[in-house]
Every structure is written in structure tokens, then in C-alpha cells.
Amino acid sequence: MVASRGMPSSVEGRHNVRITGAREPLTVPAVLASRALAQPDRVALNVGGSRSLTYLEWEQRANAVATGLLDRGMRRGDRVGTLFDEHHWIEYAITYVAIQKAGAVAVPLPSRLAPSEIRWMLDHCGARGVVSDGKIRGVLDIPMWKADDLATGAADPPDAGAGPGDLAQILYTSGTTGRPKGVEASHANLTFEIGAFRRGRPLGHSEHFAHAFPIGTNAGQTMLLNSLHVHPAALVLPRFSPDRFARLIAAHAAGTVFVVPAMAMELLNARVQDRHDLSGVVLLGSTAAPLPPSVGAGLAQAFPKAAIVNYYTSTEAAPAGTTMIFDPARPGSLGRASGANTVRITATDGTPLPAGRAGEVWLRSGAAARAYHRDRRATDEVFKHGWIRTGDLGYLDSEGYLYLVDRESDVxxxxxxxxxxxxxxxxxxxxxxxxxxxxxxxxxxxxxxxxxxxxxxxxxxxxxxxxxxxxxxxxxxxxxxxxxxxxxxxxxxxxxxxxxxxxxxxxxx
Incomplete structure (x- = not known):
């Protein structure tokens, strides 16, 4: 984290946190304010190689939108939906932090949902309004504001920021096994891993990291938080296609690339390495679903200079998870827990099982736990004294490497x-x-x-x-x-x- 030396006391007070070298709870707006002060002209986000946003612009525009929300009666703890397509990643990033600067709770909504699904999520979380890119997606019963129309306030920080323990976002799960659930996360949860990097910024091997994740997904939110604190600028492709993605990576010499397995398979099937120079990629991370071993091996051939890393977590468990650099000797492993994270395998009653025995996969980190919004019963079933039941079945080998057997619901x-x-x-x-x-x-x-x-x-x-x-x-x-x-x-x-x-x-x- 950036030290607080030279940080105006007004910024510290309004964000309810001091930015120091010590690891302590932070808020998302405080992280942005610190970065804008330290590196105002550095690019934070680049969309499609044509539109960019610096940290100072992000800070000032978020302040203006936050003031606009407060002028419209938004108050601390209110829920505010965001509805942007992926061509408007910059406007989304500004709005997301602006909602939190106003002391409210951001509710990122995937733009490709049906209007009825959007209405259900907004009603479920009790949203008081929606900030959007201006496109109409069905009739809503609550106010909808265009982001640019809200940005009429001052560029100074509004005096309404929430504290680290306050609710920061409600993110809905993908709903592959039933109706989506809203997962609550506090500021302290979202910034937990950011606070761990006190002496340097991650991914320092290049000036860009690339992804094509949709807004409103757990992977997309991870990339947004990455853009607040890692060294390289986020390079976003609004709509994924193998050739466009590979062309963007090559044009900007992106050193880090993030994909989901479906994207990885499309890249391999299209043989993009035959047409584009991908030699600058030194880290390729896959997340959101298990990476088939044959796909991991194919990525290692297509990106010969890159470490192929599989990340395992969930919307409920983040930031807890495991990481695994692809190893032909352990092609199916999801790796081991690192840092403050831990993983264990349990019987159905929660009793830990020894190595080699298959059971439920439980994850834990040192971060403040998440919870389901308006679902105490499900929260009590999934969140257990800091542990999170993932719903996956797996086992640990004698060295602590995790192997998935299946989703419990898919067996x-x-x-x-x-x-x-x-x-x-x-x-x-x-x-x-x-x-x-x-x-x-x-x-x-x-x-x-x-x-x-x-x-x-x-x-x-x-x-x-x-x-x-x-x-x-x-x-x-x-x-x-x-x-x-x-x-x-x-x-x-x-x-x-x-x-x-x-x-x-x-x-x-």
C-alpha cells in the first residue's frame, strides 16, 4: 500500500482510514484516493486500446458522481444498482467507487440479463436507484440515472464515506444451480489482499494486464479491484473473440492475461499463437471453473514463456482460494492455499478428513467473511465460523495439493x-x-x-x-x-x- 506521507488529513478523515505501511482495514475509496495522490497521471484502465482513465481522473469523476447521488437523496447504506455494458467499463469503474464514496452499497448487474432478472435482483436487494450507461433495459420501478448526468458535483471528496466494516457491494452469483444469491462483502473484505502488498505493487513485470470479463461477475470484480492497486494498467476487451483478444495482447505487450477456461479453449482452437506475437505474456491466469489438464498443457505450448496459473475461489469465498502453476506431474490439481488462506476437506458434519479422503471443500482467509443478503438460513449453512463451504467435493494429497472431484450438485x-x-x-x-x-x-x-x-x-x-x-x-x-x-x-x-x-x-x- 502507498504510505500516507503527504496525504491530506481531509482525505484520511473522509475515508475513515489512514493509509500507512501497516496492514489495517481499508475502504475501496481510500485505496483509489491513495493511488490518485501517488500516481495521478498513471493510466488505471484502458478499454479496447482506445479509451483510457488515469487515477486522478477516476478519483475526481467518482467524487463528482458521488456528490450527484447525494444531491438526489442517496444516503449511507442505500443500495444502488449499476447497469453498464462492457464498452462502458470506464463509466462503470467511476460509478462503482462513486456509490461507495457516497456511503452507499454498489450492486453490479450483468448487462446481458433479461429485464425480469434485473428487476428481481433490484427488488431483492432493495435498491433505491440504478446508475447506467443510458441504454433502456426494460421498465424499472425505481429511478435510473445516466452516469454522465450525475457528474455535476464538485471534484472534491464528499463527506459521506463508509468505514472498512461497512457493506461495500452485493454481488449476485451466476445461478447455475438455481436462483442467484446476493453475496454481501464489506470494504475490509474487498481490500484485504490489497493491504497485504505494502512494499510493492503486484504484476510489476509489464505495463498492462489483459482480460475480457463481463461486468457483474466475480471475475470482473476481481479485475476492477486489481486495477486499483497492481502495477500495470487494466487492458479490457469489451466483447471476447480469440483474434481480437490476441491482437490486443500483442499490440500492448501485455505481460499478464486472465481468462476463464472457455476463453482458453477458444484461443487454442483458433490457434491465435500462429498469427499474433504472444511472447510477452509471462503469466496467464485461469479462473471461474476447473481448467481441463489437456487445456492447461495446450496453453503452456501456446504461451511458452508464461506460467499457467489456475485460481480457485468462489463469489462466497473470496478472497480465500488456492493457486496452482500448471504442473504436468499434477495436471488436475488446483494447488495449495497460500498466505492467509487455508483449505480443508470435511465430512458432511464438518469433521476434517485426512489426506486422500474425498469430502466437502472448505476455504478460509483472514478477511472479514461475506454473507448472503436476506437469507440467514443459507448464510448459516454456508458460512461456518470463518470457513466457507464451497459446494465442491475434493481431496487433498499428502503435500496439501487440492484436487476437485466435482460440484456436489453435478455428481x-x-x-x-x-x-x-x-x-x-x-x-x-x-x-x-x-x-x-x-x-x-x-x-x-x-x-x-x-x-x-x-x-x-x-x-x-x-x-x-x-x-x-x-x-x-x-x-x-x-x-x-x-x-x-x-x-x-x-x-x-x-x-x-x-x-x-x-x-x-x-x-x-
Whole structure:
């Protein structure tokens, strides 16, 4: 963190925190104010290589929008939705911090949701208004303001900032297994890892880090917080395509690149390394879903100078998680907990299990815990005395490396056996004709359920060919009973496969 030497006392007071070399709770606005003071002209965010935002501009414009919100009656603790498409990352970043500068709670909404879903989230969190890019997305029953129209106030910090322990954001989960849940996070939770870097800024090996994550996702929020404190500027591609992303990386010599596995597979399938110079990438991070071992190996070949790192966390657990530099000797591992993070495997009653025994994956960090908004029962079930039940099943080896078995809700029961969809998907991805794949359960009159797999082809292959191949790599009860071929897999904004939709498609065929 930047030291407070030279920090005006008015800034310290208004953000309820001193910026010092000691590790102490911070607020998101305090982090921005500190960076704007230390590096006012440094670029924080670049969208598509054409629009940029410096830290001083971010600070001043956020102050102006915050004042505009206060002038419209917004008060400390009020919920304010944000609704921006990815071409407006700069306006979103300004608005997100502005809401918190006004003492309110930011509720990032994915722009690609249906109007009915947006209305449900706004009603669920009790939002008093929405700040947007000006595009109409259905009729709302609460005020909607365009960000630029709010920026009529002074560029000085408003005197309404929240403290580190106050609620900073409510972020909704992807809803792959049911209705999305709003996850509350305090300022202290969001800035916990920022406060850990007191003697230098992370990712100092280049001037840009690149991503194409949507607004309103956990991955997108992580990138926004990264842009507040890491050394390089955030380089954002509004809409992902393999060639555009690779071209942006090459043009700006981005040293760090973040993707989800679906993007990684598209990059490999398009063979972007044959057309673009990606030699400057020294760190490629994958997050949001398990990275199939064959995809990790492919990334290591496509980005020969890069460390391929798999990050494992969740919206509920952040910042707790594990990291793993891809290792051919441990191709399926998600790594070990580091720093203040810890991981354990438990029985259903929470009793820790020894190495090698599969059970529930629990994560913990030193940060203030998150919680579900307006759902005390679910909060009590998932958040346990600083530990977070991830909903995943896995095991630790003797050296503490984590291996996932499956999402608890995705495990397929085939007769007396339990089949890991992650294990089946990893085997399917080994076939050279497979570009993408997802395993899921389908109903069966005798067995109850059987495994099925949806496949996107990169070369001709039949279902019979694929099943013969899989018979060499899977147990008989694991070989998919059904194979369906699709042009693409249905994914949500976070890049996760919507397996409910796949089941509906398969059973309707």
C-alpha cells in the first residue's frame, strides 16, 4: 500500500482510514484516493486500446458522481444498482467507487440479463436507484440515472464515506444451480489482499494486464479491484473473440492475461499463437471453473514463456482460494492455499478428513467473511465460523495439493456408483476432434440417471468413435450413455456451462 506521507488529513478523515505501511482495514475509496495522490497521471484502465482513465481522473469523476447521488437523496447504506455494458467499463469503474464514496452499497448487474432478472435482483436487494450507461433495459420501478448526468458535483471528496466494516457491494452469483444469491462483502473484505502488498505493487513485470470479463461477475470484480492497486494498467476487451483478444495482447505487450477456461479453449482452437506475437505474456491466469489438464498443457505450448496459473475461489469465498502453476506431474490439481488462506476437506458434519479422503471443500482467509443478503438460513449453512463451504467435493494429497472431484450438485449417480463430471470432461477433452465438452446427468428408467456429454467438434467424429475412445480412459459406468453434438455450449456471463439447459436439450431430443 502507498504510505500516507503527504496525504491530506481531509482525505484520511473522509475515508475513515489512514493509509500507512501497516496492514489495517481499508475502504475501496481510500485505496483509489491513495493511488490518485501517488500516481495521478498513471493510466488505471484502458478499454479496447482506445479509451483510457488515469487515477486522478477516476478519483475526481467518482467524487463528482458521488456528490450527484447525494444531491438526489442517496444516503449511507442505500443500495444502488449499476447497469453498464462492457464498452462502458470506464463509466462503470467511476460509478462503482462513486456509490461507495457516497456511503452507499454498489450492486453490479450483468448487462446481458433479461429485464425480469434485473428487476428481481433490484427488488431483492432493495435498491433505491440504478446508475447506467443510458441504454433502456426494460421498465424499472425505481429511478435510473445516466452516469454522465450525475457528474455535476464538485471534484472534491464528499463527506459521506463508509468505514472498512461497512457493506461495500452485493454481488449476485451466476445461478447455475438455481436462483442467484446476493453475496454481501464489506470494504475490509474487498481490500484485504490489497493491504497485504505494502512494499510493492503486484504484476510489476509489464505495463498492462489483459482480460475480457463481463461486468457483474466475480471475475470482473476481481479485475476492477486489481486495477486499483497492481502495477500495470487494466487492458479490457469489451466483447471476447480469440483474434481480437490476441491482437490486443500483442499490440500492448501485455505481460499478464486472465481468462476463464472457455476463453482458453477458444484461443487454442483458433490457434491465435500462429498469427499474433504472444511472447510477452509471462503469466496467464485461469479462473471461474476447473481448467481441463489437456487445456492447461495446450496453453503452456501456446504461451511458452508464461506460467499457467489456475485460481480457485468462489463469489462466497473470496478472497480465500488456492493457486496452482500448471504442473504436468499434477495436471488436475488446483494447488495449495497460500498466505492467509487455508483449505480443508470435511465430512458432511464438518469433521476434517485426512489426506486422500474425498469430502466437502472448505476455504478460509483472514478477511472479514461475506454473507448472503436476506437469507440467514443459507448464510448459516454456508458460512461456518470463518470457513466457507464451497459446494465442491475434493481431496487433498499428502503435500496439501487440492484436487476437485466435482460440484456436489453435478455428481451423477449411476446405479451404485458416483461419477465425477470433471473427470469425464477431462477425458473427453483429450480427443483431438473435441473443441469443447460438458458432462451432465440424464434420466434413465432403470438406473435413475446416466452420464451424457455435449460436444463441440473441431474435426469430424461420431458418437461411436468418441465412446470407443473414452472406453480406453474411463471405467464402464463413466462412459457417457449419450453423446450430443452442438455448435456451442450454453454458458452464462461468467463462462460457466448451464448444465440444466443441456439436460433439457438432451431429454427433449
Amino acid at each position: 451423477v449417480k449411476v446405479g451404485a456408483f458416483k461419477v465425477s463430471t470433471i473427470h469425464v470432461e477431462a477425458a473427453v477433452h483429450r480427443h483431438p476432434a473435441v473443441a469443447d465438452a460438458a458432462c451432465f446427468a440424464v434420466t434413465h428408467p432403470a438406473f435413475g440417471t446416466l452420464t451424457a456429454v455435449a460436444v463441440v467438434k473441431r474435426a469430424p467424429v461420431t458418437a461411436a468413435d468418441l465412446r470407443r475412445f473414452l472406453a480406453e480412459h474411463l471405467a464402464p459406468h463413466e462412459v457417457p450413455a449419450r453423446v450430443i453434438f452442438l455448435d456451442s455450449l450454453p454458458r452464462n456471463d461468467a463462462g460457466k456451462v448451464m448444465k440444466r439447459e443441456l439436460r433439457q436439450r438432451a431429454e427433449g431430443m
